[in-house]
Amino acid sequence: MGRLSGSIYRRLQKISGKQYVTIEKEELLCYSYDATGNSFLPDAIIFPGSENEVARILKLASKEKLIVVPRGAGSGMTGGAIPVKGGLVIVTSRMNKIFDIDENNFLVRVQPGVIVSDIHKIVEEKGLFYPPDPASSSVCTIGGNIGECAGGPRAVKYGVTRDYVLGLRAVLPSGEVIQTGVSTAKGVAGYDLTRLIVGSEGTLAVVTEITLKLLPKPETIKTMAVFFDSMQKAAKTVPGIMKEATIPRCVEYLDEACLDLVKGVLSFDFPEGIKAMLILELDGNIDSVEKDAEKIKKLCFSYGALEVLVAKDQTQAQKLWDARKALSPVLYKIATNKINEDIVVPIDKIPDMVQVTQEIQRTSGLKVVSFGHAGDGNIHCNIMYNKADKNESEKAEKAVDELFNATLALGGTITGEHGVGMTKLKYLPREIGATQIELMKGIKKVFDPQNILNPGKIFL
Secondary structure (H helix, E strand, O other): OOOOOHHEEEEEEHHHHHHHHEEOOHHHHHHOOOOOOOOOOEEEEOOOOOOHHHHHHHHHHHHHEEEEEEOOOOOOOOOOOOOOOEEEEEEEEOOOEEEEEEOOEEEEEOOOEEEEEHHHHHHOOEEEEEEOOOOOOOOOOOOHHHHHHOOOOOHHOOOOHHEEEEEEEEEOOOOEEEEEEEOOOOOOOOOOOOHHHOOOOOOOOEEEEEEEEEEEEEEEEEEEEEEEHHHHHHHHHHHHHHHOOOOOOEEEEHHHHHHHHHHOOOOOOOOOOOOEEEEEEEEHHHHHHHHHHHHHHHHHOOOOEEEEEEEEOHHHHHHHHHHHOOHHHHHOOOOOOEEEEEEEHHHHHHHHHHHHHHHHHHHOOOEEEEEEEEHOOEEEEEEOOOOHHHHHHHHHHHHHHHHHHHHHHOOOOOOOOOOOOOOHHHHHHHHHHHHHHHHHHHHHHHHHOOEEOOOOOOOO
């Protein structure tokens, strides 16, 4: 691959302006890592302000065989935005416009650098609703969500990012601009390039504009906390709710270790002997939500719940969600390092998966902390360890192997929303056959024949 020479650097400056291109070591360090903690230094960083600039950058990169890595806020959990082979990092933070909200057709057009929570806020002010809500929504960008096909707690009822992306504008590694998808409720003209790009982790094209589908904002929301004296009881309650009651918009699961970490954030005291908690959220019209809440409350008690607390107001409900969203960073109180895996199993296999995580904790001697989107079987399993300790590092790697093997044996997948990136490269062939992987590599080659766009991700 080509290196970033002085000549290329000056041409990049002409494209986006001197103030938006840098090779300063301090700046390079800031864009060398993501939430995994892994770090690889890029050769340069550029902050384009328009689709035209992105196209010119990629055309130059293609001509010079220069590696390019697209990046949003760097909140990813698998190293998708890390420049593992150096090159130029394209940061989309300046491309942060919300172009228009079409209230009649339930659409919004945005640039990739828009913060996801800003989309939530602006559409809800107009009585509309964008359901995907990853834990990092206050910092992550919609472009990053497109790259990883982000999910979040509401996926159990509403689906994930790909279910709301109607169309895209994107730049190919050659510098050509393409438009995919539609602005209508239906559209099946040709192959679905939109869905192909969503979840491709920045390896096929650089997205420059997104058309998102919106829904009417629900009339009311009710949030509940359900407490159990065993993780197994909580795990068995989840498929019970889905089968016998109604589909909540969120069913979140926190184990005992999580509860110990977030007690100080909550505005109420736990019952004695609590080992697990479910956070349930219902939405819809007032009458149906009240009836569904009462039905779920009775059902939870029938599965052995010790207590069901209904949030008395939005402040108390927000406290619950603040505690849930704060979990990932506060885990470092347990150990200096963590391996955060976002496995998914069929919901009726959640009790089996809970058993597996407890067994891994027992045999490895490491703390294994579990929480996540139990309503769709997506459990975030955090293996806590000290990376500087060779023995603990080896135990952690072995624990990941055991976790993935058990997940696949239960009919699950090794990643529900974090993607493959660089951290799950070696595990992908366990889930996906050689023929399918070769097909995917062939698709990559069609989009990116020189392999300049985010190489070293997804495939070995």
